[in-house]
Amino acid sequence: MRRYFRLYLHFLQFSFSKAMEFRLDFFFKIFMDIAYYSVNILFFKVIFLHTPLLGGWSQEQMMIFVSTYILIDAICMTVFSTNMWWLPYHINRGDLDYHLIRPISPLFFLSLKEFSANSFVNLLMALAIFTYTISNYPYSYEAFDLILLAGLILNGALLYYCCQMLMILPVFWTQSARGFMDLFYSIGIAMERPDKIFTGWRRFIFTFIVPFSLIASFPAKLFIEKFNWPTFLHVIGVSGLFWMIMLSIWKKGLKTYSSASS
Amino acid sequence: MIEITNLSKSFKSHKKEPGLKGSLKSLFRRQSVTKMALKSVNLRINRGEIIGLIGANGAGKTTLVKILAGIVHPTEGSATVLGHIPWERPNEYRRQMSLIMGQKNQVWWDLPALDSFLLLKEIYQIPLDQYKKNIEFLAETLMIKDQLKTQVRKLSLGERMKIELMAALLHNPQVIFLDEPTIGLDLSAQKAVRQFLSEYQKEFSPITILTSHYMEDIKELCPRIAVMKEGEIVFDGPLNQVQKMLGDQKVLTVTSDKSIFKLHVPRESLAYETQQIFQNHNVIDLNIQDPPIEEIIESLMKGGTTS
Numbered sequence: 362m363r364r365y366f367r368l369y370l371h372f373l374q375f376s377f378s379k380a381m382e383f384r385l386d387f388f389f390k391i392f393m394d395i396a397y398y399s400v401n402i403l404f405f406k407v408i409f410l411h412t413p414l415l416g417g418w419s420q421e422q423m424m425i426f427v428s429t430y431i432l433i434d435a436i437c438m439t440v441f442s443t444n445m446w447w448l449p450y451h452i453n454r455g456d457l458d459y460h461l462i463r464p465i466s467p468l469f470f471l472s473l474k475e476f477s478a479n480s481f482v483n484l485l486m487a488l489a490i491f492t493y494t495i496s497n498y499p500y501s502y503e504a505f506d507l508i509l510l511a512g513l514i515l516n517g518a519l520l521y522y523c524c525q526m527l528m529i530l531p532v533f534w535t536q537s538a539r540g541f542m543d544l545f546y547s548i549g550i551a552m553e554r555p556d557k558i559f560t561g562w563r564r565f566i567f568t569f570i571v572p573f574s575l576i577a578s579f580p581a582k583l584f585i586e587k588f589n590w591p592t593f594l595h596v597i598g599v600s601g602l603f604w605m606i607m608l609s610i611w612k613k614g615l616k617t618y619s620s621a622s623s
Numbered sequence: 624m625i626e627i628t629n630l631s632k633s634f635k636s637h638k639k640e641p642g643l644k645g646s647l648k649s650l651f652r653r654q655s656v657t658k659m660a661l662k663s664v665n666l667r668i669n670r671g672e673i674i675g676l677i678g679a680n681g682a683g684k685t686t687l688v689k690i691l692a693g694i695v696h697p698t699e700g701s702a703t704v705l706g707h708i709p710w711e712r713p714n715e716y717r718r719q720m721s722l723i724m725g726q727k728n729q730v731w732w733d734l735p736a737l738d739s740f741l742l743l744k745e746i747y748q749i750p751l752d753q754y755k756k757n758i759e760f761l762a763e764t765l766m767i768k769d770q771l772k773t774q775v776r777k778l779s780l781g782e783r784m785k786i787e788l789m790a791a792l793l794h795n796p797q798v799i800f801l802d803e804p805t806i807g808l809d810l811s812a813q814k815a816v817r818q819f820l821s822e823y824q825k826e827f828s829p830i831t832i833l834t835s836h837y838m839e840d841i842k843e844l845c846p847r848i849a850v851m852k853e854g855e856i857v858f859d860g861p862l863n864q865v866q867k868m869l870g871d872q873k874v875l876t877v878t879s880d881k882s883i884f885k886l887h888v889p890r891e892s893l894a895y896e897t898q899q900i901f902q903n904h905n906v907i908d909l910n911i912q913d914p915p916i917e918e919i920i921e922s923l924m925k926g927g928t929t930s
């Protein structure tokens with residue numbers, strides 16, 4: 362465990378020294394993300410110009426949800442996104458060879474090696490938005506609620522990573538260039554909508570099959586509304602299940618890679 | 624010790640006729656082709672030994688090396704390296720093994736070599752004093768001390784290969800697989816790499832398997848060779864025994880006023896043949912030699928005998 366932590370510190374160090382070299386890229390990325398955040402916040406602000414409540418949530422409550430998914434998005438962009446971009450290429454080109462011979466988990470290495478230092482500033486920004494929203498929250502909450510929300514935000518980031526991996530891993534078999542990443546990004550929008558708008562079969566899909574509603578909406582709901590076990594267990598249960606499915610497909614993928622590589 | 628028993632590996636691939644029509648056809652009905660990359664290979668290599676693996680492209684050298692490195696699962700048969708089954712990839716085995724592929728990089732391009740080495744130090748948990756000692760020894764022997772702080776992508780091909788070698792040997796592996804370590808290098812870089820490998824072997828005596836297209840590599844480094852052909856090992860033994868395989872033969876190179884030609888002649892009829900040549904041709908120059916090893920091995924790889 363300590364070894365992995367120290368390795369990660371090395372990854373961080375490399376990423377920052379690399380990022381400093383590409384200044385233009387650095388500033389462009391920050392600009393892009395500011396635009397992204399503004400659009401998201403404005404979207405709901407505009408809606409609230411016309412209605413005091415949306416799905417039973419006031420504007421301040423909705424902002425909790427918005428800043429939650431912005432934060433999760435920022436975490437994933439910073440920690441995983443560059444790695445997820447390269448992973449299908451590595452698999453297709455047979456670059457896993459050197460990862461398999463090292464006495465270290467190849468999944469750890471391939472998922473976390475490229476820390477996106479460029480997005481790090483945006484992570485700080487997202488964190489600032491989140492803190493601002495919480496400190497301006499007019500309703501009462503307890504320390505427990507906040508800690509739970511923080512924990513579920515981390516869980517949401519992991520679940521997001523899991524879903525993304527599940528779209529990439531078919532590359533082991535299909536040998537296609539990007540797996541189902543396009544599909545992932547188009548369904549991924551569901552993460553940015555409160556789960557209340559999904560009813561019937563759509564609700565089932567977004568809370569069980571492609572559980573984007575569990576990433577940010579359920580955690581926000583637990584904070585805004587009263588804590589309840591069913592919602593909590595739903596998030597934890599499905600997340601755990603997805604994690605296990607992802608790991609087992611990863612293992613199968615490696616096996617396929619092993620028997621096809623030459 | 625490496626012990627390989629009846630090791631086989633087959634690949635399945637799809638056959639596709641050329642053109643769009645062929646693509647459409649293969650969408651609905653696929654003809655799969657099974658290719659045997661390794662056919663029941665047996666091999667035993669002892670501690671401290673260095674063995675040269677020779678063969679044409681597609682003879683199965685790389686597949687064999689990748690199985691032993693734990694990257695590829697075999698279809699049948701067994702293999703143990705240092706008592707471990709390689710494709711189960713136990714950490715204990717991976718810590719003692721190293722693979723160098725001349726065609727693939729393992730160090731990070733955007734970083735100076737020393738940064739990559741630090742990461743490897745962490746991965747292999749190399750103690751600091753051993754790490755320092757190894758860097759010192761490797762950089763010295765490879766004569767690359769000044770390039771360790773330069774970004775790897777700014778180095779020349781030869782320098783990069785030396786960095787790869789350093790990276791692969793930092794953790795003092797007991798088993799080393801070298802897959803064409805001199806590919807694409809110029810003569811002086813090839814020579815430097817060879818010299819280093821032989822020195823390293825003397826100093827640490829690991830088990831080494833070396834595959835190469837360059838006979839020079841093999842001749843200089845490997846007292847023992849294994850020749851592969853279509854997935855089988857067709858010869859395994861001391862390098863100097865290869866020459867005896869064809870019996871006692873001599874190669875005559877004859878330069879006459881009209882042409883130059885070569886003859887392979889059994890030793891006992893050497894005198895007679897030479898007489899004949901002098902009678903029938905206007906000989907300017909005559910050269911009598913042992914057949915070169917390259918030629919013998921080439922004929923082993925093709926499966927015929929030299930004429």
